[in-house]
Amino acid sequence: MINPAWLRSFCTLVDVGHFTHTAERLHMTQSGVSQHMRKLEEALGVELLVRDGKKFSLSDAGERLYAKAQDILQALSNLEQSVGEDPPYEGMVRVMSPGSVGLKLYPHLLALQKKHPKLIIDYRFAPNSDVENAIAESTVDIGFMTSKSTLADVSCTPVAEESLLLVTPATVEMLDWETLMAIGFIDHPDGSHHANLLMGANFPEFQHIHQFSRKGWSNQIGLILEPVSLGMGFTVLPAYAVEAFHKPKQIKAHRLSNPVSETLFLCGRRQRAMQKRMETVIAEARRWL
Incomplete structure (x- = not known):
């Protein structure tokens, strides 16, 4: 040699x-x-x-x-x-989060990429468990989760609180237990979890989501409110998903007397050095959360 x-x-x-x-x-x-x-x-x-x-x-x-x-x-x-070299505005950054957070962040990260074309955003929507595993396996660089990881290889830092909202068709004026029982529930992958948190804190009658007739189900975060906007039922969703819905006049988000929020965690692989382009994306994400 x-x-x-x-x-x-x-x-x-x-x-x-x-x-x-x-x-x-x-x-x-x-x-x-x-x-x-x-x-x-x-x-x-x-x-x-x-x-x-x-x-x-x-x-x-x-x-x-x-x-x-x-x-x-x-x-x-x-x-x-x-x-x-470790340029702050060049290279690919792989991000993964639950859908509601993604609906909030992805447009802003695209705007960042448009401003810096050499910065490439790879954004995946996934449930907490998939985000956690992807970080542990180093198949993504940055993750956002609504629950703290239990894996030793994944570090989590609380960065924001996201409110849970009960959403009905816009025609619902008086929100009470009888009205909810009458119109039924539009379910989604986190529907039971979100309903247990929010409705359990606000309705003494609530025991479990199966008390309501199930009027629909969707695993696409951008489509869950479609049947609600058509008057087919109510649901419980994080605020970012509600804010992103394209027909806001056809739904009504109700803030209940006992507000409930989920903590949003910024997650990464423990002991992994954070490159400047990742720091750029994290800083932009924090601006909007």
Whole structure:
């Protein structure tokens, strides 16, 4: 294996043409430069310098090495620079979160990408368990979860609170237990969990979600409120999902007397260094949460 330092000394010597001046340029001793030349010749098994007293010329092998070595040293310099670079607005950042948070953040992160085209946003919507596993397996860089991870490899920091809202058709004026029983529930993957949190804190009659007739179900966060807007039932959703609905006049979000919120956690793999582009995305996300 050829030591790059020997190659650098060799090329500098050829460029300068003098051992003493080469040593000065490289902040070495003259004997150190001579030692590099000797080790390089021994490693290659050829004579590189034809010495004549204090003067020298290149052998044929030396000429060939000089032509190749400059490209090698430039490639090494480029490699060092590219590996050491950590630009804040370039490269891909993989983000994963539950749907409601995604509806809130994704448009803003797209706006950030539009402003900095070399920054690529890869955004996935997924439930907490999938986010947790993806972070532990390092298949995403940044995760947002509405519950704290139990995995040792995943670190979680609380960054925001997201309110849970009971949402009915816009035609519902008086919200009471009898009205909810009459119109029924539009379910979704977190429907039971959200209903237990919010309705359990506000309705003494509430025991479990199965007290209501199930009038529909959707696993697409952007579509859960469609049947509600058509008067088919009510549901319970995080506030960001409600804010993002495209027909706000056809639904009514009710803030109950005992508000309930979920804590939103920023999650990442423990002990993993955070690159600047990830810090850029996190800072933008925090602006909007």
